[in-house]
Amino acid sequence: xxxxxxxxxxxxxxxxxxxxxxxxxxxxxxxxxxxxxxxxxxxxxxxxxxxxxxxxxxxxxxxxxxxxxxxxxxxxxxxxxxxxxxxxxxxxxxxxxxxxxxxxxxxxxxxxxxxxxxxxxxxxxxxxxxxxxxxxxxxxxxxxxxxxxxxxxx
Amino acid sequence: xxxxxxxxxxxxxxxxxxxxxxxxxxxxxxxxxxxxxxxxxxxxxxxxxxxxxxxxxxxxxxxxxxxxxxxxxxxxxxxxxxxxxxxxxxxxxxxxxxxxxxxxxxxxxxxxxxxxxxxxxxxxxxxxxxxxxxxxxxxxxxxxxxxxxxxxxxxxxxxxxxxxxxxxxxxxxxxxxxxxxxxxxxxxxxxxxxxxxxxxxxxxxxxxxxxxxxxxxxxxxxxxxxxxxxxxxxxxxxxxxxxxxxxxxxxxxxxxxxxxxxxxxxxxxxxxxxxxxxxxx
Ligand SMILES: Cc1cc2nc3c(=O)[nH]c(=O)nc-3n(C[C@H](O)[C@H](O)[C@H](O)COP(=O)(O)OP(=O)(O)OC[C@H]3O[C@@H](n4cnc5c(N)ncnc54)[C@H](O)[C@@H]3O)c2cc1C
Numbered sequence: 001x002x003x004x005x006x007x008x009x010x011x012x013x014x015x016x017x018x019x020x021x022x023x024x025x026x027x028x029x030x031x032x033x034x035x036x037x038x039x040x041x042x043x044x045x046x047x048x049x050x051x052x053x054x055x056x057x058x059x060x061x062x063x064x065x066x067x068x069x070x071x072x073x074x075x076x077x078x079x080x081x082x083x084x085x086x087x088x089x090x091x092x093x094x095x096x097x098x099x100x101x102x103x104x105x106x107x108x109x110x111x112x113x114x115x116x117x118x119x120x121x122x123x124x125x126x127x128x129x130x131x132x133x134x135x136x137x138x139x140x141x142x143x144x145x146x147x148x149x150x151x152x153x154x
Numbered sequence: 155x156x157x158x159x160x161x162x163x164x165x166x167x168x169x170x171x172x173x174x175x176x177x178x179x180x181x182x183x184x185x186x187x188x189x190x191x192x193x194x195x196x197x198x199x200x201x202x203x204x205x206x207x208x209x210x211x212x213x214x215x216x217x218x219x220x221x222x223x224x225x226x227x228x229x230x231x232x233x234x235x236x237x238x239x240x241x242x243x244x245x246x247x248x249x250x251x252x253x254x255x256x257x258x259x260x261x262x263x264x265x266x267x268x269x270x271x272x273x274x275x276x277x278x279x280x281x282x283x284x285x286x287x288x289x290x291x292x293x294x295x296x297x298x299x300x301x302x303x304x305x306x307x308x309x310x311x312x313x314x315x316x317x318x319x320x321x322x323x324x325x326x327x328x329x330x331x332x333x334x335x336x337x338x339x340x341x342x343x344x345x346x347x348x349x350x351x352x353x354x355x356x357x358x359x360x361x362x363x364x365x366x367x368x369x370x371x372x373x374x375x376x377x378x379x380x381x382x383x384x385x386x387x388x389x390x391x392x393x394x395x396x397x398x399x400x401x402x403x404x405x406x407x408x409x410x411x412x413x414x415x416x417x418x419x420x421x422x423x424x425x426x427x428x429x430x431x432x433x434x435x
Contacts, residue, residue, distance in 0.1 A: 018157035130252025
């Protein structure tokens with residue numbers, strides 16, 4: 001099926017089978033491999049992308065069902081080769097271990113901070129409850145989100 | 155696999171009627187996960203994404219609500235108008251999984267799937283909701299209590315769809331509360347208790363209680379509510395009501411808890427749910 005959607009601000013036309021997930025389309029057709037494929041069941045969050053600004057598990061969404069939508073992946077967060085404030089905060093807080101879950105974490109955190117710019121620690125934990133880190137390095141991830149919130153505040 | 159994106163309910167129903175192996179696609183939170191695991195292979199998907207009739211929350215003139223099948227859990231959780239007794243439904247939606255799944259999953263999909271460990275069925279039974287069903291020949295309405303028939307089995311017949319859920323006007327002063335016990339935040343419930351409670355002069359004047367993850371369908375028993383009605387929700391009344399509910403429960407053993415453990419949770423969670431509702435009533 002021929003579909004068109006916006007990915008990281010660019011109009012994209014794709015031809016995909018109806019059963020192809022958005023995650024497969026991004027990784028295999030668009031070579032955007034930042035969103036990771038791990039559980040393929042919506043449990044781990046490593047494939048998190050934004051659809052019209054809202055975080056979703058790209059493995060549970062069919063590409064043909066997001067025609068005309070605005071998709072943002074980790075590749076679309078920075079501008080002009082610079083990391084976004086949230087990405088930089090993750091680096092500075094030392095939140096990254098093996099790195100596999102990071103794009104999902106950062107995409108979730110970015111959407112969350114857009115809605116809740118001054119979150120409490122508990123709100124941060126709840127907002128990231130759909131993103132698993134098997135290195136179990138959550139403490140610095142929460143530190144990173146708090147740091148990003150602080151840097152983004154006017 | 156074929157894929158259709160109709161823009162009206164009638165067109166969606168016609169597509170489903172034309173192909174018995176076709177399935178409606180709501181968000182895909184369950185359906186796409188099952189396709190990814192090779193558990194289902196529909197011949198066609200009929201996406202409900204662009205069916206405008208399924209996307210609205212209407213406040214009825216009498217104080218009740220009509221909520222379209224395609225309303226996401228996130229939108230339901232954010233619906234500030236759902237207060238009083240109907241708050242139980244809003245709270246249940248807010249406790250489903252995590253932000254990503256709440257943005258994908260829908261009220262209609264959750265109801266049609268009929269998973270007894272999911273959160274909305276018990277809340278809808280406690281709120282005395284009704285399920286609006288649209289079929290190729292006719293529309294009909296089934297009380298939530300009669301809609302969930304068995305494990306993953308509902309009153310839906312082939313070719314039928316859930317079009318909306320209606321919530322009634324709750325009794326004056328009623329408060330809803332959804333008490334979910336899960337191993338981790340966002341996990342499926344080990345056991346849950348949904349209550350709608352009203353108090354008058356310190357005594358219980360209205361109560362509906364339904365348990366989730368306690369059997370193949372939500373568990374609700376007239377006698378348990380009768381025991382609470384007119385009481386001051388003292389420890390004896392709560393204990394007796396919980397015993398009646400536990401007697402009617404038939405939970406399973408799984409990774410979320412043994413059947414024995416789940417039964418042990420019934421009195422504790424019922425007590426907590428009633429106390430929380432009473433605190434607000
Ligand atoms: C990782 C994960 C965690 C979850 N955790 C929880 C939880 O804690 N609590 C909880 O309650 N739920 C949980 N869920 C379930 C989730 O919230 C959705 O309610 C459920 O997956 C249904 O999703 P959907 O609305 O996208 O329906 P779909 O996946 O699109 O459809 C599900 C089924 O219903 C049918 N269907 C869809 N819409 C209709 C309709 N209007 N009429 C008739 N049939 C229809 C489809 O054909 C399909 O058979 C979880 C799901 C995932 C993936």
